[in-house]
Amino acid sequence: MKKISFILACVLVxxxxxxxxxxxxxxxxxxxxxxxxxxxxxxxxxxxxxxVLEISAEIDGKAVNKIGDRLFAAKPVNTVYINEGxxxxxxxxxxxxxxxxxDIPSSVKKIGEGAFKDCKKLTSLSIGSDDVEFGKxxxxxxxxxxxxxxxxxxxxxxxxxxRNAKGDDKFTFDVMHSNLVESMLEKDIYGNNxxxxxxxGFAYRGYDDIEIPFTDVTRDAWYYPYVVTxxxxxxxxxxxxxxxxxxxxxxxxxxxxxxxxxxxxxxxxSEYQFETNTEEWYRPYVxxxxxxxxxxxxxxxxxxxxxxxxxMAYLFSRADDGYYVPNDDVPLTDIPDVDENTxxxxxxxxxxxxxxATGSNEYYYFYPDAFLKRSEAATIVSRIxxxxxxxxxxxx
Ligand SMILES: [Zn+2]
Numbered sequence: 001m002k003k004i005s006f007i008l009a010c011v012l013v014x015x016x017x018x019x020x021x022x023x024x025x026x027x028x029x030x031x032x033x034x035x036x037x038x039x040x041x042x043x044x045x046x047x048x049x050x051x052v053l054e055i056s057a058e059i060d061g062k063a064v065n066k067i068g069d070r071l072f073a074a075k076p077v078n079t080v081y082i083n084e085g086x087x088x089x090x091x092x093x094x095x096x097x098x099x100x101x102x103d104i105p106s107s108v109k110k111i112g113e114g115a116f117k118d119c120k121k122l123t124s125l126s127i128g129s130d131d132v133e134f135g136k137x138x139x140x141x142x143x144x145x146x147x148x149x150x151x152x153x154x155x156x157x158x159x160x161x162x163r164n165a166k167g168d169d170k171f172t173f174d175v176m177h178s179n180l181v182e183s184m185l186e187k188d189i190y191g192n193n194x195x196x197x198x199x200x201g202f203a204y205r206g207y208d209d210i211e212i213p214f215t216d217v218t219r220d221a222w223y224y225p226y227v228v229t230x231x232x233x234x235x236x237x238x239x240x241x242x243x244x245x246x247x248x249x250x251x252x253x254x255x256x257x258x259x260x261x262x263x264x265x266x267x268x269x270s271e272y273q274f275e276t277n278t279e280e281w282y283r284p285y286v287x288x289x290x291x292x293x294x295x296x297x298x299x300x301x302x303x304x305x306x307x308x309x310x311x312m313a314y315l316f317s318r319a320d321d322g323y324y325v326p327n328d329d330v331p332l333t334d335i336p337d338v339d340e341n342t343x344x345x346x347x348x349x350x351x352x353x354x355x356x357a358t359g360s361n362e363y364y365y366f367y368p369d370a371f372l373k374r375s376e377a378a379t380i381v382s383r384i385x386x387x388x389x390x391x392x393x394x395x396x
Contacts, residue, residue, distance in 0.1 A: 040065035049076045057085025130158040134165035145171040150178045151200040214244035223375035229382035246375035253282035253303035259319040260285040310344045310368035317347040326355045355390030356383040
C-alpha cells in the first residue's frame with residue numbers, strides 16, 4: 001500500500017505539474033497591460049510582475065505567436081508559464097532577468113538568440129517538445145538547470161541542442177511519464193509492474209520480491225496469491241506479525257472493517273483517516289459502512305459474532321463499486337444452495353456475476369450459512385480490487 005501510495009503521489013505531482021499553467025488564468029487583465037502587434041507578437045507588457053506570470057496564447061481575440069524580442073529582458077519576473085499556442089520566444093526575451101522557472105509548451109518551436117542568457121537565478125524549466133530550434137547562446141550564462149521533459153521526447157537530441165545553447169553540460173533532465181497506468185492485472189502485480197507508462201514502457205518495479213511475514217501461509221497454498229494481495233494492498237493484516245491464521249473465522253466487526261477499507265481503497269480518498277476508538281475498535285469502520293451505504297440503516301449486525309458467508313456477501317458486494325460484471329447472465333438458480341428466500345441472496349448472486357465468488361465446488365455451492373474464513377475473505381478482497389483475479393464462470 002505504501003508503495004502504491006508513493007507512486008500515485010508521484011503521478012499526482014506530475015498531473016499538477018502539467019496542469020498548473022491553466023490554473024493561473026486571469027492573474028492580470030491582459031488586454032490592459034499587453035500590446036499584441038499585427039504579426040501576433042507580444043510587443044509590450046506594462047502590468048505587475050507577480051510571483052507567477054502567465055502568457056496567454058490569445059489576448060483580446062488576437063493570437064499571440066511570439067514573445068517579443070527583449071520583452072522581459074532585465075525585468076523582475078520570477079515564474080513564467082507560457083501557454084500552449086505560443087510558437088516563438090524572441091531574442092533575449094528574458095535575458096538578464098530574475099527568472100527562476102519557465103514552462104515552455106510544446107507549441108514553441110523557436111527559442112531566440114540569447115532568450116534566457118544570463119538568467120542567473122534560473123534553476124528549472126520544462127520543455128514540451130524536442131522539435132525546437134535554439135538560437136545562439138539561448139541559455140548562455142545560466143547555472144545548473146533541471147529540465148522537466150515528457151518521456152516521449154528524444155532527450156539525446158534535445159540534450160545536444162541545450163548543450164550548444166548553454167555552452168556547458170550543467171543541466172539534467174527530469175523525465176516525466178506522460179501516460180502512467182496502474183495495472184490491475186494479476187500478471188503485472190506478481191510480475192512486478194504495477195505501474196507502467198503506456199507511452200514509453202517504463203514499469204515501476206515495486207513488486208519484484210513480495211515477501212509476506214506469515215509463517216502459516218506457504219507459497220503452495222491455494223490462497224497464497226490472495227493473502228499477498230490483500231496484505232500488500234493494506235486491506236488485511238495478520239493476526240500477529242507472523243501469523244495470518246487463514247482457516248480462522250472472522251467476526252462481523254472484522255468483516256465490516258475490511259468492507260470499509262476496500263470501499264475506501266476503491267474510492268481513492270487518500271486523505272481519509274479512520275479514527276481510533278479505544279472502547280469499540282471497530283466503531284469507526286462500522287460508522288463508515290453506514291455513512292457510505294455499505295450497510296443499510298435498518299440492518300444491524302451483532303459485531304462480535306462470526307460472520308457467515310452470506311453476511312460477508314452483503315458487506316463485500318456493497319463495498320465493491322459493481323462496475324465490472326463478467327458473468328452478468330448467471331441466474332440465481334445456478335447456485336444450488338441459494339434461493340430467493342436465502343438471506344442476502346441478491347448480494348450472493350452479485351458476487352457470482354462479478355466473478356468475485358465462484359462457489360465451493362463445480363456445482364457452485366455457496367454454503368451461505370458457513371462461517372467465513374480469513375483465507376476466503378482475502379480471496380474476495382483480491383478479486384474486488386484486481387479485476388484480473390476475477391473468475392469467468394462457464395455457462396450452464
Ligand atoms: Zn513514459
